[in-house]
Amino acid sequence: MVNSLVVLLQSIVPLSDELMQFLAEKLETKNYDSGDLLLHEGQVANNIAFIEKGMVRSYYFKDNEKITSWFMKEGDVIISVESFFTQKPSYECIEALEPLTVHQINYNDLQYAYRHYPEFNICGRVLTEKYYVMSEERLYMLRKRTSKEKYLYLLDKHPDILRRARVGDIATFLGVNLETLSRIRSGKI
Amino acid sequence: MVNSLVVLLQSIVPLSDELMQFLAEKLETKNYDSGDLLLHEGQVANNIAFIEKGMVRSYYFKDNEKITSWFMKEGDVIISVESFFTQKPSYECIEALEPLTVHQINYNDLQYAYRHYPEFNICGRVLTEKYYVMSEERLYMLRKRTSKEKYLYLLDKHPDILRRARVGDIATFLGVNLETLSRIRSGKI
């Protein structure tokens, strides 16, 4: 069901019947297994997806190491920001960390909706604003000085991530060594 | 003159004469001296401003230290993202680092423009997308491991900031000690 997405959009601005009809036609539901990639490095992000169930992370390569850029879960709208907005090849991958169900719409259909249903631009703007604010919050977190401060902030704001994601993936997100994070978690630091 | 702002907006989407008229009426030009605050901590960000000339930084307090969150300069649109979008009191301050000229519009007028001139939402969305991408780029920079890597990345992408801003302000932005940054700059690290 696409219901939870409709609820989200309607909470921003009432949608016309035609727009609802258009979205219902264009939205595609997809399922992934844990470990599957929704977006590969070098590929242009062609879809924007709403997570019905499960969790993903985006990551990029640096010196052959996978660096996590963020985690997203049910209720979130996911894209590779830069690639989708600029329609250039992505430096990021998006990986399912759990069995995953998403509803997605492609770039062209989305742009069509923006052009033909003016109120939909409000949805687009408000959602973009929301994700921008969240991006700034991650910046706030990463500028914390010590590894322990970063960990504690993440624990406070996103305890679910610490429960559901791997230590190694969280470590690269925080810019901390895997072993250091393990020591922090077990109270040795 | 508000010309450079109009050029920016028109490059995103053609604006109707009425909208241009509305903006011309509502935009207010303000000048600040170096060191002046455009936004104080605890104040709700009421204006979104386009920088005609000069540079600013946003910062917040942590343990009585001012932590720089970003630098913005001529051609940029500046706000305290979180406070303006959510209309809650800001944890950030915005400080002029040089003599500054901005053109600003207040929150209510902007919301009015979004409601009455649908095409203006496109401007809003596209600008927000652009700043979102830039925010993600800062995250990329901060996740670099060593202090030197962060410095070199900033030098590569924003050499003007390194020229125009104080070492101490750049240091808190990068999450690096002032003395460490000084040593990196002089090649001792």
Place this chain on the structure above:
DNA sequence: ATGCGATTTTGATTTTTCTCAAATTTTTCG
């Protein structure tokens, strides 16, 4: 030009974090 305050640089030492290596625990799947 000159002196004061702010900013930046330099030095020595301590603390934090990383690295490498290995042991342990957990998860996956035939």
Place this chain on the structure above:
DNA sequence: CGAAAAATTTGAGAAAAATCAAAATCGCAT
């Protein structure tokens, strides 16, 4: 269930960065 793989924890030593203290330089106002 049980073996293999993956993930996490632990330990010891090395490297990076922070801290504290002081000197040097810069920028501005008189």
